Amino acid sequence: MPASAAELIVDGLAHHRAHRLEEAATRFQAATDRDPRAAQAWRMLGLISQQQGRFADSLEPTRRALALERSASDLSNLANALTCLGRVEEALAAATEAADLDPALPAAQANLGVALRALGHREAAVDRFRRAAELEPRSAEAHANLGVALTELGHLQAAEAALETALTLAPSWADGWYNLGNARLRQLHLPQAEAAYRRAIALAPGHADAHANLAATHKALGRQDLALAHSADAARLRPGDPQVLQNHALTLAEFGRHADAAPVYEAAIALDPTIASLHTNLGSALQEWARTRNDTGVLPLLDRAILGHLAAIALDPGLLAARSNLGLALLARGRFAEATQAFEDAIARWPQVASLYSNLGQCLCDLKRYPEAEAACLRALELDAGMAEAWSTLGNVLVGRREHTQAEIAYRRAVELRPDMAGGWCNLGVALFRENRAAEAEAAYEQALALDPNLADAHWNQALVRLQRGDYAKGFDQYEWRLKRPGRLRDEAQFRQPLWDGSDLGGAAILVHAEQGFGDALQCVRFLPQVAARGGRVVLQARAPLKRLLERASGVDTFVTDGEAPPEVACRLPLFSLPRLFARDLAALPGQSPYLSADPELAAVWRMRMEGLSRAVPQGLADTAPSGEDGRRAWRASPLRVGIVWSGNVSSEVEQGRSIPLIAFSPLARPGVRLVSLQKGDGLEQLATAPFEVLDLGSDYLDGDFADTAAVLANLDLLVTCDTAAVHLAGALGLPTWLAISTVPDWRWLEARADSPWYPSVRIFRQQVRGEWGGVFAAMAEALLSSTTENADG
Structure with missing residues (x-):
């Protein structure tokens, strides 16, 4: 049956x-x-x-x-199941009833402790776990639960004792050894923690958490290879856990392996795209990866970083790291206005975070909003006077305002606080160089490069020191680092052709593109015949105002303006990379001179216009000015026609005191000399108040291009100019030119020379005291007196 x-x-x-x-x-x-x-x-x-x-x-x-x-044991079992299902409130009710029905039931006390711990009531959980261990002192699990809860409360010695008791009862329990390792790690008992984790892994080789925490232990002990190995093991054992993957990526990033960390973050995001920290950590890894590169590949990395931070903010608007890193990524990408807004938004939420103000200061500095930038830096230092980055950023602001002595103080404070700050040493070098302390500047650049051999700004600035003293072989080699500077990479990204290495071109077309200012282009087109001599058909790309002048230059096959698609070419080279190939020392200069010429027909047109112009005479002198035919005869009879240029682009990074007040030219306004204004742009307004006569060429000249300027120069006897494009044009034309330069001149005028290897027709007059031009123009006036006397005698 x-x-x-x-x-x-x-x-x-x-x-x-x-x-x-x-x-x-x-x-x-x-x-x-x-x-x-x-x-x-x-x-x-x-x-x-x-x-x-x-x-x-x-x-x-x-x-x-x-x-x-109604059984306490059944209620306890129900509580256990509900806890495992994440229904903790229901579990708490069942476990409470079980403990009330039978306070002496160890499982009831234990499950009540588990539910309380899951709800964050750790003190109450400890009481229940302790009671369970008292009721069942031979239960390893009871002691282990107590130890874990005590670890979470920070009662680490008591936790370690409870866990050791558990392991005495169950020495082969892998989780017990893992939890003991956690208690020891929290106390920074690193060798003991390592031993516990190793025992857990020996008992359970697939224990991912033990591998992860052993990795953290090795990291704390400075054992990079072992930390990375166990972190990778944890990720391999639990590939579907985004938190384990994130921890592995963080370990990779901490040891500088940002390129390896990025795909691990991406894998974690694919598993759970709702975790905000994953997105911003990915963005940070991409930013740090970009720092290690000196090519245009940094740009897509930064773009991906920006998207990562934006995704993190969308998920968690209160995540400070995401907002701060977004600003840094935008700043690195050159999107200064957006970066400024990002930091201002972050400051509105966290007004006491010093780094936000420091970074805001750099954004404002890049936007040339110097008073606001200084205020931001000072606020950062008010919050944290020991923030090296804020001192360095303040130095950048002061350099922008040309307060180099004060900038030096700020930079020295930055590197004193952080001697390993490569950027701070580089910035200090800039301030010293602009104080005409080249040897000290070079020492600062050397220190920067010892700390970061790939710091493009330090290489480029060191190149300027070497070029200034005439070391062209080393200088022009290092000058190539300009192409890797963050701002320049954004320009380089538009080109797809390989860089030319100077080898024979075999009749192929090469794109040679202008860079930097007009003067730089005029200086380097001298080398184009040498490019053509190596079998190249030269496609020259430059800004439109140079087109009419340079399309006629020797060596130019085709001219295209910036923004215009060039014809198909095999390779390319920026214009200022040509000296590295063709001017390895000063003896290689100047090559053919002059190497540019004015259009004869256009020169004749300007001669007629200049003969027909009245003089621009200051108010009060009009009654002495000849006009009409008398004015034309006066122009033809002028023994010495001298063009003058007194100002460059005052907002340019290279300005640094190169422009000169027009009033300083007064000693040149003497009998037998006719001054002609070739000035354009900044400084032109000074003509209206000049206390001496200057011929104003009018709107035809102001609206003209460099071909017009060359045509005007062809009708002059001499050009007197500050350091701007005019000196390069006049030097290229072979026109006698007097160049007035400040105490801290551009590198290309070398040191303490009165001549220029680049331009045989240029004579240099050097300022002796910063900001004092009187001595320079007194010397010019004396030289001009000799010239006019010789003309008169002739």
């Missing part, structure tokens, strides 16, 4: 004791079929489901058992 429910339960219990869970479950299910009121059978079905990890399946049989008999 069929077995009774009682007999099936007895048989099922025997199978259960023998760990034959499927056979046991079959017997208990059959018992409930025989007798739906068999509480023991329902209880065991629920327990077996839990033992098999099927917690949802355990709920119904456990509740059926409780409906038949």
